[in-house]
Amino acid sequence: xxxxxxxxxxxxxxxxxxxxxxxxxxxxxxxxxxxxxxxxxxxxxxxxxxxxxxxxxxxxxxxxxxxxxxxxxxxxxxxxxxxxxxxxxxxxxxxxxxxxxxxxxxxxxxxxxxxxxxxxxxxxxxxxxxxxxxxxxxxxxxxxxxxxxxxxxxxxxxxxxxxxxxxxxxxxxxxxxxxxxxxxxxxxxxxxxxxxxxxxxxxxxxxxxxxxxxxxxxxxxxxxxxxxxxxxxxxxxxxxxxxxxxxxxxxxxxxxxxxxxxxxxxxxxxxxxxxxxxxxxxxxxxxxxxxxxxxxxxxxxxxxxxxxxxxxxxxxxxxxxxxxxxxxxxxxxxxxxxxxxxxxxxxxxxxxxxxxxxxxxxxxxxxxxxxxxxxxxxxxxxxxxxxxxxxxxxxxxxxxxxxxxxxxxxxxxxxxxxxxxxxxxxxxxx
Amino acid sequence: xxxxxxxxxxxxxxxxxxxxxxxxxxxxxxxxxxxxxxxxxxxxxxxxxxxxxxxxxxxxxxxxxxxxxxxxxxxxxxxxxxxxxxxxxxxxxxxxxxxxxxxxxxxxxxxxxxxxxxxxxxxxxxxxxxxxxxxxxxxxxxxxxxxxxxxxxxxxxxxxxxxxxxxxxxxxxxxxxxxxxxxxxxxxxxxxxxxxxxxxxxxxxxxxxxxxxxxxxxxxxxxxxxxxxxxxxxxxxxxxxxxxxxxxxxxxxxxxxxxxxxxxxxxxxxxxxxxxxxxxxxxxxxxxxxxxxxxxxxxxxxxxxxxxxxxxxxx
Numbered sequence: 001x002x003x004x005x006x007x008x009x010x011x012x013x014x015x016x017x018x019x020x021x022x023x024x025x026x027x028x029x030x031x032x033x034x035x036x037x038x039x040x041x042x043x044x045x046x047x048x049x050x051x052x053x054x055x056x057x058x059x060x061x062x063x064x065x066x067x068x069x070x071x072x073x074x075x076x077x078x079x080x081x082x083x084x085x086x087x088x089x090x091x092x093x094x095x096x097x098x099x100x101x102x103x104x105x106x107x108x109x110x111x112x113x114x115x116x117x118x119x120x121x122x123x124x125x126x127x128x129x130x131x132x133x134x135x136x137x138x139x140x141x142x143x144x145x146x147x148x149x150x151x152x153x154x155x156x157x158x159x160x161x162x163x164x165x166x167x168x169x170x171x172x173x174x175x176x177x178x179x180x181x182x183x184x185x186x187x188x189x190x191x192x193x194x195x196x197x198x199x200x201x202x203x204x205x206x207x208x209x210x211x212x213x214x215x216x217x218x219x220x221x222x223x224x225x226x227x228x229x230x231x232x233x234x235x236x237x238x239x240x241x242x243x244x245x246x247x248x249x250x251x252x253x254x255x256x257x258x259x260x261x262x263x264x265x266x267x268x269x270x271x272x273x274x275x276x277x278x279x280x281x282x283x284x285x286x287x288x289x290x291x292x293x294x295x296x297x298x299x300x301x302x303x304x305x306x307x308x309x310x311x312x313x314x315x316x317x318x319x320x321x322x323x324x325x326x327x328x329x330x331x332x333x334x335x336x337x338x339x340x341x342x343x344x345x346x347x348x349x350x351x352x353x354x355x356x357x358x359x360x361x362x363x364x365x366x367x368x369x370x371x372x373x374x375x376x377x378x379x380x381x382x383x384x385x386x387x388x389x390x391x392x393x394x395x396x397x398x399x400x401x402x403x404x405x406x407x408x409x410x411x412x413x414x415x416x417x418x419x420x421x422x423x424x425x426x427x428x429x430x
Numbered sequence: 431x432x433x434x435x436x437x438x439x440x441x442x443x444x445x446x447x448x449x450x451x452x453x454x455x456x457x458x459x460x461x462x463x464x465x466x467x468x469x470x471x472x473x474x475x476x477x478x479x480x481x482x483x484x485x486x487x488x489x490x491x492x493x494x495x496x497x498x499x500x501x502x503x504x505x506x507x508x509x510x511x512x513x514x515x516x517x518x519x520x521x522x523x524x525x526x527x528x529x530x531x532x533x534x535x536x537x538x539x540x541x542x543x544x545x546x547x548x549x550x551x552x553x554x555x556x557x558x559x560x561x562x563x564x565x566x567x568x569x570x571x572x573x574x575x576x577x578x579x580x581x582x583x584x585x586x587x588x589x590x591x592x593x594x595x596x597x598x599x600x601x602x603x604x605x606x607x608x609x610x611x612x613x614x615x616x617x618x619x620x621x622x623x624x625x626x627x628x629x630x631x632x633x634x635x636x637x638x639x640x641x642x643x644x645x646x647x648x649x650x651x652x653x654x655x656x657x658x659x660x661x662x663x664x665x666x667x668x669x670x671x672x673x674x675x676x677x678x679x680x681x682x683x684x685x686x687x688x689x690x691x692x693x694x695x696x697x698x699x700x701x702x703x704x705x706x707x708x709x710x711x712x713x714x715x716x717x718x719x720x721x722x723x724x725x726x727x728x729x730x731x732x733x734x735x736x737x738x739x740x741x742x743x744x745x
């Protein structure tokens with residue numbers, strides 16, 4: 001019943017979004033896909049901050065283009081912004097190469113300079129450039145549906161058209177140069193030596209970044225474009241290992257962030273651009289938590305699994321030692337998760353006087369005890385340690401010695417079959 | 431220099447106040463920024479600046495008053511949180527340093543915009559135009575603001591002077607500092623916190639981009655002229671001061687010119703000039719004495735080695 005009501009609410013809510021929001025959402029999704037496609041190689045190549053720099057530095061390019069008579073949202077503006085982005089990149093490289101500045105400092109110098117020039121140009125040109133700094137910094141996604149062009153009788157928002165155009169260029173460019181991008185991203189010098197035109201590849205990537213940035217300008221503004229460029233890529237590369245998988249995943253993450261951010265912002269009555277960045281941030285946090293190889297959750301799980309294995313193996317070994325010394329079971333109670341697990345696993349059996357090892361369990365326990373005693377013997381022979389100090393290291397390493405290592409230690413020890421405490425070392429059994 | 435002094439002497443009172451405030455920030459940011467740049471953390475200040483928006487919004491929401499001091503405290507707290515997050519991301523994930531900076535910067539800025547925009551749409555008094563906090567309004571700096579900026583700048587520079595040895599150690603070789611028994615991680619955090627304080631305090635006066643520029647460009651200029659730390663600190667402070675004064679004077683000559691961008695452009699002009707004419711490293715110098723031993727051409731591989739060379743200063 002509740003689900004029904006919830007569904008009805010959801011449907012009526014989606015219904016009330018209407019075509020205007022639909023256009024805005026579609027534009028945001030396309031823009032974020034563009035950014036994710038070019039952002040992934042950018043992040044992998046440690047050039048994220050160049051994305052930040054370009055997004056600030058396209059401002060003077062936009063202003064000059066508009067001053068020269070280009071129409072806002074048209075091709076002229078795209079070209080102007082791309083030229084400005086190239087100037088930024090050239091200036092950054094000049095500072096890095098010629099002035100011996102550090103990489104991040106070069107980026108910092110070039111983007112602040114170009115942004116300052118842009119702000120100055122906007123102020124000086126006064127009313128001739130209709131460029132609101134608010135629009136530059138925060139975007140005007142909410143107003144996208146109202147600025148439309150007539151395409152064969154359809155009213156299509158201008159921003160949607162230019163974003164789709166950019167998506168087409170960017171994805172086609174990526175598709176055509178993919179192998180080169182891949183090679184350059186992972187080993188610049190090897191790619192260069194192999195005859196890949198690395199400079200052209202890098203320039204192509206940066207042209208793509210500036211196109212995506214300009215498309216993103218309208219939707220989310222200069223600074224939040226950085227979120228779209230970097231965050232999905234950084235999240236995706238935590239989750240998968242192949243670059244093309246990362247690109248696809250980044251696109252998915254970016255589109256989810258854009259659509260989710262817009263809907264949330266609309267529901268909560270706040271800025272869509274800001275909320276998109278927040279949703280992307282949340283997605284990034286989730287990614288670093290659940291990343292399969294080095295995520296927080298993965299590390300926790302592997303730690304717990306290890307601790308559990310150590311517990312089980314220690315229990316088996318202590319049962320085996322009790323059996324060896326002919327004691328009755330000292331483990332009288334059948335409590336504890338470890339015992340239950342070993343019982344389910346078929347390694348121990350419950351009897352009236354306590355737990356006993358099954359043949360399988362005995363075999364496993366012998367391996368542990370064998371590792372333990374071999375190591376004690378080896379330490380006793382090669383390391384100058386008192387006999388009562390041999391146990392702790394062996395207690396730890398018994399969980400880590402493989403069959404090969406045990407064999408080599410045994411060969412090395414010769415026909416020694418008693419450990420320093422006088423206990424017999426069990427033989428390896430198949 | 432004399433022209434500058436004369437020009438300053440004849441400035442109207444308001445411009446004088448602005449000049450004093452911005453000059454103080456410029457000088458202190460140059461000195462403190464030197465350590466940021468040496469530690470390859472030039473853009474940490476930028477991230478901190480963008481993160482202040484969250485704290486500013488929260489401060490307004492909690493206290494309900496739009497008082498500069500309250501907003502600054504809020505901004506400072508959130509900038510610190512952002513920096514701690516940055517350090518955590520660098521330490522516990524394999525995300526690259528530059529990507530981590532970009533993520534913290536853009537996501538915290540987005541959160542700030544979201545908060546402020548939500549507050550505006552709910553009609554919370556005082557929230558209108560709060561997002562312009564990051565743009566700064568240099569021209570409307572009051573005497574009280576200038577005094578606050580001056581105090582913080584002096585305290586910041588004093589901190590560096592007092593802890594010069596420790597700061598040098600941590601800036602050049604944190605591993606060695608830790609091995610020698612210094613609390614390297616804490617000192618490192620203190621250095622970053624100093625940068626954050628400087629950036630946040632400078633924000634209302636100068637805006638995020640100008641503050642970032644003042645933290646990065648003067649040390650870059652100083653790097654062209656010297657290989658040693660103390661001269662580098664002095665030159666960076668002086669360049670920050672001069673570009674701030676020059677920018678304020680230049681922008682006061684015309685009516686409609688914003689101060690912040692002009693200060694940045696003056697600082698960049700200093701940098702370009704230094705890259706051209708600085709002894710040994712300058713481009714002109716290098717092309718003129720191609721065969722001379724005095725020319726140290728800085729090849730790509732040497733750029734990486736540039737940092738240790740400054741370290742030759744005896745500790």
